[in-house]
Amino acid sequence: MTGTLKSIPTDLEGKVVTPSDQRYQMFRSTYTTVGHPAAVVLPESARDVAAALRLARETGLQVAIRSGGHGLSGSGTNNGGLVIDLRALNQIDIIDRSSRLVRIGAGARWAQVAEALAPHGLAVSSGDHGNVGVGGIATGGGVGWLVRQYGLTIDHVRAVEVVLPDGTTVRADAKTEPDLLWVMRGAGAGAGIAVAFEIEAMELSNVGYAQLVASVDRDGETLRRWAEVTAQSPRELSTAVMLSAQGSTATAFITAVVISGDPSVIRETINPLLGIGDVMVQQAHIIPYTQLVPRFHLHANSGQMPSRTTNGLLTGLTPEAARALVTAVAAPNPAFVQLRSLGGATHDPAPSDMAFPHRHQDILAVASTFPPNERATLAAAWKPVAPHVNGSYLNFESTRDEAAFARAYPGATGTRVIDLWKRYDPEGVLRPKTPS
Known part of the structure; x- marks a missing residue:
């Protein structure tokens, strides 16, 4: 309208x-x-x-x-x-240092959060860019640089201050409005507007940070070895892979983050990645966590990177899925593909604990395309990948239709999400594009 x-x-x-x-x-x-x-x-x-x-x-x-x-x-x-x-609702407070409980306004951005928590030796896993807003991640999911050690951002949300569509402000926690807390952790957009969160942070100061570049064969064996190494690695390791087309071949730009400031631990954790294939460049540093989501990320948003995006979750990486991903980035009209390691702490919650049921998948694959033919290019590039995915993450989905909803909230989860959206927003003020 x-x-x-x-x-x-x-x-x-x-x-x-x-x-x-x-x-x-x-x-x-x-x-x-x-x-x-x-x-x-x-x-x-x-x-x-x-x-x-x-x-x-x-x-x-x-x-x-x-x-x-x-x-x-x-x-x-x-x-x-x-x-x-919500950008003005950006206050960040330490509620209780002993329990690592912090209160964060929904309009804060993660660079601000990291900077505010760093003097206290705390951090929250919070996406991979400092300009991302707290509210979107903390109601949708939250796949960040610390994801395999910390889990999703929503896994550590203990309470949410919510303005409901009727104008009522309520506190949702495990004892007060537990149903609202359930839906706000994973599907909050259709229930109300979160204005602040109480989140349990983790102890953190320095991390190991490594960048690797590896050529990717057309059969995707390099990607399969990356997936195997990540799945077998300690939780302290989280990785992200950017796939880029180089003519008819592809290159993997791998970022690895290790939750440790010990050089020997970092070296031991990263070394298996060197065996995934032809690793051409490597560098590793010990840095403060704040450097991963730095203040200089806080730029204005003016539609400067027009794109369309879709995604899917994978349980392991089969030969067929690996080939499909390589095809997507090496096609005549390629997509830009990112792979993010899951597993570890993301598998700890039960699928029914909150409105994010995807607790067995190991990889998040995200595909983006750019003008002038981004819709057609994305559809063509994702077509061979789609049969291999199992679920999706709505925050990385440009198309908000019934099919996208079903992928993000399958089965009983979707039924409960719709029921709760109708309970808390009976007039449909927030108008999510979902099944009626």
Whole structure:
């Protein structure tokens, strides 16, 4: 639905940006998507968020929620609707150092969080870029540089302060509103707007950081060896692989992070990766965790990287799946493919513990394509990969249709998610594109 905002409520004066406002260019878009919303609301409190939701109900404008604006899916903006931008809700506090419990506003970005927690020797696994907003990851999942040791970000969310679509602000924790806590950890976008989280951080200061470059054979045996090494490695190792086309061949750019400041531990953990194939370049350092999500990542988001993205989760890497991934990046019109190691702590929760049921898969594969033919290119590149995946991560999905919902929330999980979305948002104010 599209529309025009005819008047601004008194309680939101000075906090609404419309197309005639000179600030509009700064707030209309995400990193991947140029939006044309009717208005962007910049709330400074939970009360302001409630007022923004009341405005959405009264006008019938479609709602998009933005915490950081960097998200690959592009869901943080829209055309002709209302964007609620949470960037001002960015306070970060240590609640209890002994239990490592921290309170983080949904509008904070992970560079800010890492910087605030570092003096206390704490960290939260939080994606792989400092410009990513807290709210999107902490309600959707959270695959970060520490994922195999820490698990997903949502695995350590202990409470959420939520503004429901009717304007009520509630605390969701294990004793108070446990159903709301369940759905906010993995499928929060359709239930309410999270304004703050209580998260159990981990003890962390320095990490081992290594970068490797390896040529990838057409059969994908290099990728299979990477997958095997990662699966057999200690939890302290998390890796990400960027696949790039080099004519008819592919190259793997591997980033490895080891949760240790001990050079001997780092060396022992990384060494097996050197045996996956023809490793052409390697370098390793001990760095503070803050350097992985640094402050200089905090750039404006103006749709400067237009793209479309899809993804799938894999249990191991079969020969057929490996070949399909190589085909996707070495095709005449290739996709850009990232592989992220899971396993370890991501397997610890039961599939029913929260609204993220994917607890046996080992790899997240993400494919992105860019203009001018990004839709057709993505469909063609992903077609040979799709039969091999089992589930998906909605935060890395540009298309929010029924099929995407079913992949992200299969079976009983999807049924419960829909039921809870209807309970907490009976009028459909947040209007998720899901089965009715």
